[in-house]
Amino acid sequence: MKPSNKGRKSAVAAIKVQDGWMTVETTVNGARQSWKIRPDDFLLDALRREGFKGAKKGCETGDCGSCAVLLDGKAVASCLLLAAQSQDREITTIEGLGTPSEPHPLQEAFVDTGGIQCGFCIPGMILSAKALLDRTPSPTEAEIRRALDGVLCRCTGYVKQVQAVKLAAERKK
Amino acid sequence: MLKNIEVFYFPETVKDAVRLLNRHAPHAAVIAGGTLITKSPNLSTRVLVDIRGIDMDYVKVQAGRLRIGARTSFQSLADSKLLQKWAGGALSRAAAAVTTHLIRNAGTIGGDVARALPYNDMPPVLMALDAEAVIVDGKKTRTLPVEEMVRGHMWRIVGRRALLTEFRLPSETRKRACAIARFARSASDWEAMVHAVASMEKSRGICRNARIVLGAVTRHAQRFPQAEAVLEGKPYSESLAAEAAQAVFDGLTPVSRASAEYRREVASVLVRRAIREVWNENETQQ
Numbered sequence: 001m002k003p004s005n006k007g008r009k010s011a012v013a014a015i016k017v018q019d020g021w022m023t024v025e026t027t028v029n030g031a032r033q034s035w036k037i038r039p040d041d042f043l044l045d046a047l048r049r050e051g052f053k054g055a056k057k058g059c060e061t062g063d064c065g066s067c068a069v070l071l072d073g074k075a076v077a078s079c080l081l082l083a084a085q086s087q088d089r090e091i092t093t094i095e096g097l098g099t100p101s102e103p104h105p106l107q108e109a110f111v112d113t114g115g116i117q118c119g120f121c122i123p124g125m126i127l128s129a130k131a132l133l134d135r136t137p138s139p140t141e142a143e144i145r146r147a148l149d150g151v152l153c154r155c156t157g158y159v160k161q162v163q164a165v166k167l168a169a170e171r172k173k
Numbered sequence: 174m175l176k177n178i179e180v181f182y183f184p185e186t187v188k189d190a191v192r193l194l195n196r197h198a199p200h201a202a203v204i205a206g207g208t209l210i211t212k213s214p215n216l217s218t219r220v221l222v223d224i225r226g227i228d229m230d231y232v233k234v235q236a237g238r239l240r241i242g243a244r245t246s247f248q249s250l251a252d253s254k255l256l257q258k259w260a261g262g263a264l265s266r267a268a269a270a271v272t273t274h275l276i277r278n279a280g281t282i283g284g285d286v287a288r289a290l291p292y293n294d295m296p297p298v299l300m301a302l303d304a305e306a307v308i309v310d311g312k313k314t315r316t317l318p319v320e321e322m323v324r325g326h327m328w329r330i331v332g333r334r335a336l337l338t339e340f341r342l343p344s345e346t347r348k349r350a351c352a353i354a355r356f357a358r359s360a361s362d363w364e365a366m367v368h369a370v371a372s373m374e375k376s377r378g379i380c381r382n383a384r385i386v387l388g389a390v391t392r393h394a395q396r397f398p399q400a401e402a403v404l405e406g407k408p409y410s411e412s413l414a415a416e417a418a419q420a421v422f423d424g425l426t427p428v429s430r431a432s433a434e435y436r437r438e439v440a441s442v443l444v445r446r447a448i449r450e451v452w453n454e455n456e457t458q459q
């Protein structure tokens with residue numbers, strides 16, 4: 001983080017806007033990023049502009065969860081946070097979990113249980129599930145439902161997605 | 174929106190944060206979780222002070238009092254073992270009931286009180302437990318009952334130079350019984366229609382230090398001294414609960430959202446249920 005040079009006493013870290021732009025340094029999926037952004041850019045917009053299109057734009061009001069990403073390991077709505085709030089933090093997007101040839105165990109479990117239809121909610125679902133399993137490797141069904149309660153799915157009816165998280169947890173044992 | 178931001182600061186101490194707020198007043202604002210401020214247009218804000226680096230994320234007991242850092246997230250409140258035991262875990266349950274995991278992870282108790290919309294979930298419970306807010310504004314540190322803090326946006330109450338650092342709950346509230354009865358259109362609707370909280374000491378069948386608080390029905394959450402007076406010092410009975418509920422019905426003038434008659438009716442029903450639940454933990458609400 002760049003320390004501010006404004007005032008003698010000020011060793012407080014700061015990011016300044018110059019000619020309408022500012023630079024945010026953050027880490028996405030383990031790789032350091034330096035973003036040139038507008039001060040009122042949301043994290044979701046910055047991520048999508050930088051190519052992390054797994055984070056989806058649904059409601060932009062914090063209600064649907066399709067924009068969920070992990071910020072320092074916790075699931076948050078990237079449409080509600082300013083990109084500048086991610087300064088010096090670790091973001092995980094769905095792009096950081098597995099590859100088409102080697103999917104993450106959660107991605108595999110979602111496919112195996114048929115928990116994916118159109119796919120729009122899936123990045124938010126899987127990242128929220130990852131945050132849960134990282135903390136609670138053997139969750140109860142109630143815990144799974146709570147951990148996914150911010151992500152709306154218009155297709156599946158949730159049952160298979162809950163099964164998917166259970167399956168991923170069992171396979172991990 | 175926040176188009177006119179010129180600088181973001183990331184202070185690591187209360188002192189630095191307050192100094193920045195003072196230096197840039199009235200154009201500086203605090204950003205905690207960001208779940209409210211980022212969507213609320215205030216074109217005059219030019220400086221954002223992000224307080225995430227300050228050690229204000231804790232729940233602890235000191236000298237018998239409960240202290241909650243203003244930057245503590247809803248999820249940390251829900252998970253706190255200490256809070257789960259304080260006043261029967263009412264505040265922790267209220268935090269666990271916040272709409273979704275995405276908001277519980279980001280939203281903070283300080284933000285919920287600083288920008289106390291009438292239906293915010295923390296203020297009524299804090300008020301029922303006699304909570305005080307600790308405010309630091311450069312010159313001094315002072316405390317203010319949450320009841321006073323929520324009468325408007327924080328900057329109207331204590332000015333734009335102030336940082337809310339902590340909530341304190343008096344030691345005697347630890348043993349109080351506290352029940353919440355909340356009614357919204359759906360479980361995921363955070364704008365409750367009516368939010369009733371009852372707390373009191375159950376002293377050998379007698380109601381002591383009763384608090385009746387209603388959120389979401391008037392311009393800000395408020396206590397109902399008329400209903401509290403009905404309960405005070407009396408042995409609990411169903412009819413006493415009904416009498417207190419009647420006092421709410423008679424004294425309440427609800428504003429906006431749904432008709433006043435409807436809300437007055439629902440408010441009195443929820444107050445009665447909350448009081449009953451305080452005395453009979455098994456009763457289910459809603």
Ligand SMILES: Cc1cc2nc3c(=O)[nH]c(=O)nc-3n(C[C@H](O)[C@H](O)[C@H](O)COP(=O)(O)OP(=O)(O)OC[C@H]3O[C@@H](n4cnc5c(N)ncnc54)[C@H](O)[C@@H]3O)c2cc1C
Nearest residue numbers: 062205206207208209210272280281284285287294337363
């Ligand atoms: C989809 C959605 C669902 C929600 N559900 C709920 C719910 O169920 N219950 C509920 O109560 N609320 C809910 N909210 C509202 C909001 O999330 C909460 O009010 C939350 O507590 C705000 O905290 P924050 O840290 O995100 O505040 P911020 O947005 O960071 O700040 C809010 C305001 O408070 C000021 N502020 C914050 N902290 C301090 C401080 N320490 N000192 C001085 N000023 C400060 C800021 O300057 C700003 O004006 C919801 C919001 C959304 C978008």
Ligand code: FES
Nearest residue numbers: 058059060065079
């Ligand atoms: S787009 Fe962020 S919650 Fe809907």
Ligand code: FES
Nearest residue numbers: 117118153154155
């Ligand atoms: S699979 Fe289509 S929204 Fe969930």
